[in-house]
Amino acid sequence: MSRHPTVKWAQRSDVVFITIELPDAQDVKLKLEPEGKFFFSATCGADKIPYEVDLDLHDKIDVGESKASVGKRNICYLVKKVENKWWSRLLKQEGKPPVFLKVDWDRWVDEDEEDQDSKVAPDMDFGDFDFSKLNMGGGEGFGGAEPEVEEDDDDSDTEEENVEELPPLKKDASSSGTEPEVKKD
Numbered sequence: 583m584s585r586h587p588t589v590k591w592a593q594r595s596d597v598v599f600i601t602i603e604l605p606d607a608q609d610v611k612l613k614l615e616p617e618g619k620f621f622f623s624a625t626c627g628a629d630k631i632p633y634e635v636d637l638d639l640h641d642k643i644d645v646g647e648s649k650a651s652v653g654k655r656n657i658c659y660l661v662k663k664v665e666n667k668w669w670s671r672l673l674k675q676e677g678k679p680p681v682f683l684k685v686d687w688d689r690w691v692d693e694d695e696e697d698q699d700s701k702v703a704p705d706m707d708f709g710d711f712d713f714s715k716l717n718m719g720g721g722e723g724f725g726g727a728e729p730e731v732e733e734d735d736d737d738s739d740t741e742e743e744n745v746e747e748l749p750p751l752k753k754d755a756s757s758s759g760t761e762p763e764v765k766k767d
Contacts, residue, residue, distance in 0.1 A: 584623070584634040585630040585631060585632070585634075585635055586633065586634070586635060587603055587604040587626075587633045587635065587680040587681070587682065588602070588603040588604075588625075588682055588684060589603075589635055589637075589682055589683050590602070590603065590684050590685065590686035590689075591672050591683065591684075591685065591686055592685065592686040592687075592688075592689035592691070593668065593669060593672075595663075595666045595667060595693070595695055596662065596663055596666045596740070597660055597661060597662055597663060597666055597758050598643075598659075598660075598661040598663065598669070598672070598690050599658070599659070599660060599661075599686060599766060600620070600658075600659040600661060601656050601658050601659070601686055602622055602624075602635065602656060602657040602658075602659075603655070603656045603740070604624060604626055604633055604656065604657060605626070605654065605655045605656075606626060606627070606655075607624040607625070607633075607657060607661065607718075608624060608625050608626065608630070608653065608757060609623075609624055610622075610623075610624040610657060610669045611623045612650055612657075612659070614640055614643060614645045614648055614661070615645070616643060616644070616645055616664075617642055618634075618638055618639035618640065618642055618643055618674065619637075619638060619644075620635070620637040620639055620659075620661070621634070621635070621636050621637075621640070622635040622636075622657070623635075624657070625678050632717055637672070637673060638675065639661070639672065639673065639674065640669040640670070640671055640672060640673060640674055641663065641664070641667075642663075642664040642671060643661050643663060643664060644662040644664050646731065647662035648660060648661045648662050648701075648766075652747045662667060668693045697718070735736065736763065
C-alpha cells in the first residue's frame with residue numbers, strides 16, 4: 583500500500599502551486615488531465631517505499647502550460663488554470679480535505695491582495711518561469727565549500743573590541759592652526 587507525502591498548495595487567479603514534500607524522491611511520475619485530475623507517484627529511500635497522491639482538482643487545467651520541477655527535497659508544480667478565477671478550494675469534493683493536504687502559507691496570497699502584488703512590479707512576466715533554474719531544496723551550495731570572505735569585509739562587532747585606546751589629545755595653547763601633537767605611550 584502506498585503512503586501519502588505532505589502536499590502544500592497555494593493559488594493565484596491563473597495558477598495553482600502544488601509542492602510535494604518528499605526528500606530524495608525517485609521514479610517520479612506525474613499525470614495531469616485537462617478535467618482537473620492530478621496524479622503523482624514516486625519512491626523514496628533505500629527500501630523504495632512507494633508514495634502517491636491522486637487528487638481531483640476543483641476545476642479544469644491547462645496541461646500544456648503547466649510545469650514541474652523535481653528537486654532534492656521536494657517536487658514543485660505550477661498548474662495553469664483554464665479560467666483565470668479564484669477557486670474556493672483545491673479539490674472538487676467538499677468537506678474536510680485529506681490530512682496530508684496543507685496550505686502553503688509561504689506562497690499564499692489572498693484574492694484581494696493579488697492586485698497589489700501586480701501593481702508593485704507590473705513589468706514582471708513569469709510566462710517563461712523555469713523552476714529548474716531555482717535551487718528548490720538543496721543541491722548546489724549546500725554542504726559544499728564555504729564562500730571565500732576577505733578579512734577586510736568582516737562586518738562583525740569584534741573590530742571594536744580589538745582597537746587600542748589612545749590617550750586624549752593634549753592641546754597646546756600656542757598652537758595656531760597646526761595639527762595637535764599626539765603622544766604614544
